Amino acid sequence: MKAIKCKDLNKRYYRMNALNDLSFSIEENKIVGVIGRNGAGKTTMLKIIAGLLKEKSGIVEVYGRKPFNNLFVSANTIYIDDAMNFPTALTLKEILEEGKRFYHHWDHDLALSLFDYFGFDSRQHHNELSKGKESTFNMIVGLASRSPLTIFDEPTTGMDAAVRKDFYRALLKDYLAHPRTILLSTHHLEEMEDLLEEVLVIHEGSLRLHMSMDDLKEYGLGLTGKRDVVDSFLIEKEILWKKEQAFDTCYVVVKNDFTDHEYRRMQEAGIQISPVKANDLCIYLTEPQHGKGSVDDVFDRSTDV
Amino acid sequence: MSLIEVQTSEIVKKQIGYKWKSYTGVFTSLVVIQLLGLLFSLNGSGSMGSGRTGYDVNITYYTADIVVGFTIFWGFLTAFLLTTKAYREDDFAFVTNRKTSTLSTIAFLFVLCVIGAVTALLSSFTLKLFAYFILPGEEMLLTQGVGNGSAWLLGMVATILIIFLFSSLGYLAGMIVQLNKMLVIILPVVVIGLMILLYRGGFPVQVYFFEFFFEESNAWLFTLKTLSATTIFYALAVLVSNRLEVKQ
Structure with a gap:
């Protein structure tokens, strides 16, 4: 049985189309990262899956049932x-x-040990915590609940680097001991590369990419070289991102489906071939389509005037 | 992890316990409002006097009427408060759906109404003690307000039912207001405006309302009337709440 199944999911949120025909499915017992720019619809999607929001149209099923x-x-x-x-x-x-009363799989020993480890005082109240401490506490609740489907929506907000690292380790250890489906939305993909099995890239409310982490690491290829030389290799290739550089050179990120023969020819033509980091790739994949260029252009324009 | 099937009744029970522990604020407000009621009651809720040459009789009644009235108001407000987003979202921190959330809130409100009614009625004894020891007076006639235990019990049940009735009104009003913030102003304006209009047209709703419930002398009929009205108001509130999304 699939843990999550979405088909043609649509949702309007405050006069904006938050989700546009989103379709994907996730197998049980996977750790899946949900990646996307701010406002891409990650939170809306996760809340619909958790049954907190109602979909406008389309099918969404969690363990075969409608979640709302x-x-x-x-x-x-x-x-x-x-x-x-x-x-x-x-x-x-x-x-x-x-939490112990409500969740059947709740591990109270784990909750209390993490509680002590992160230095919480049992008399503190939730609204008295700092941002990072609050996130840490919420994370403890999420881990200890051992829910078959655990959804973390940007769990590391406000956490310092050390706590984030601890969190990733705790999550991984607990997942290995008690496999379950975990959805994590994050802006720190580079930190979570070793943790995630699969990645969902959401862009403007629809699915941009859904693949395993290993495939994602090899999905893109960076080519640097003279513009016309590089261009000659790009025929019938999917260009993900392109940046013009000085001295007629350019840096192009393309989908990696080159044959060994093409590799050799490119190397002979003097093109530098480099791997593309998953995090960078996700940024390229979710570049806005309406051709606004980079943030540099905003400032260049003002100096022109 | 294996999947868990849960029963609605199991979750409702857990939710009631959860609310009992987390909504301690409602008990504080109950204490405050009843103390305030007691304070106002010290003046006596009714008095009569007569005098002849040589002697002077002045009778003051000390009853918990004001405290009960305040408690009814508290029931309304508390129910209203429990419909606000902050309280509704508290439910959804743990396992729930809308049905268990509403059912547990209504059950919790009923428990609150029982507590409110019992303390309100018991406060009449506190009041009498106060009057006896503290207030100046020539002679204290400590008569029991009601003749026997069964009448007192009947009064207790009636008080519980009335507070519960008003809590259902508060719950309905709160749910309607949750639909749109503008309704905070529009709802009372419409309700009170309609009351005034109908009163002018020779149809005083509020008078009929009070006659319908409070001048009913048959205990069973009274129970039937209040309980059915309460049910209707809660059912309407559930209908309204179905238009709300759980968490935004």
């Missing part, structure tokens, strides 16, 4: 974001106790 307002999906899913609303009357310890 569904008790079964709610019992088997936890959605963690940086705006978790816990009752202000409860102390942090009491919130963990409540």
Whole structure:
């Protein structure tokens, strides 16, 4: 059974089309990264999967059931974001106790050890925490719940580098011991490369790419060389990104489907071939299509005047 | 991880316990409002006096009427408050859907109404103690307000039902307001405006409302009337809440 299935999912959110015909499916027990620019529709998608928002049209199924307002999906899913609303009357310890009552797979020992490790005081309240501490606490709730579907929406907001590193390790260790489906949306792909199995790239409300992390690392190829020489190799190739450089050279990122023969010919023609980092590739893939250029152009224009 | 099937009843029970622990603020407001009611009651809720040459009789009644009235108002406000986004989102921090969330809130409100009614009625004894020890007076006639236990119990049930009725009104009003913030102003204007208009047209709704519920002398009929009205108001609130998205 698929953990998540989406087909032609549409959602309007505050007069904007947040999701446009989004279709994908995710197998059980995978760690999947959800990558996309700000406002690409990641959060909307995750909230629909968690059953917190209602889709406008299309099919969405979590373990074969429609998630919205569904008790079964709610019992088997936890959605963690940086705006978790816990009752202000409860102390942090009491919130963990409540988690234990509600989630059947809840691991209270793990919750308490992480709680101590990250230096929380049991008498503290959730609204008294700093941004990073709050994210850390939410992360503990998310990990300890051991929900078959665990969704983290930008879990590392405000965390410092050391805590982020601890979080990735904790997530990986707990996942290996208790495999479950984990969805993570993040802007720190370079830090999570070793953690993620699959990547969903969302761009302007639709799916741009869905592949395994290993494939993504080899998906793109960077070519640097004289413009006309490089151009001659780009016929019938999918160009992902192109940047003109000085002295008639250019840097082109293309989809990596070259044959060995083409490789050799390119090397002979003096083109530098370099791998493209997954993080950079995602940035290129989600470049706005309307030709605004880079942020540099904004400043160049003002100096022209 | 294996998938878990949960029962609605199981989650409702857990949610009630969760609300009992997290919504401690409502108890604080109950204490405050009843103390305030007590303070106002010290003046006596009714008095009569007569005098002849040589002696003077002045009778002051000390009852918990004002406290009960305040508690009814508190029931309305508390229910209204529980429909606000912050409280609704608290539910969704853990396992729930809209049905369990609403059912547990209504059950929790019922428990609150029972507590409010019991403390309100018991406050009459506090009031009498106060009046006896603190207030100046020539002679204290400590008569029981009601004749026997069964009448007192009946009064208790009636108070619970009335507070619960008003909590359902508050819950409905709160849910309607949640649809659109503008309704905070529009709803009371429309309700009160309609009342005034109808009153002028010779149809005083509020008078009929009070006659319908409070002048019912048959206990069973009273129970039936209040409970069905409460059910209708809660059902309407559920219908309204179905238009709300869970968390935005």
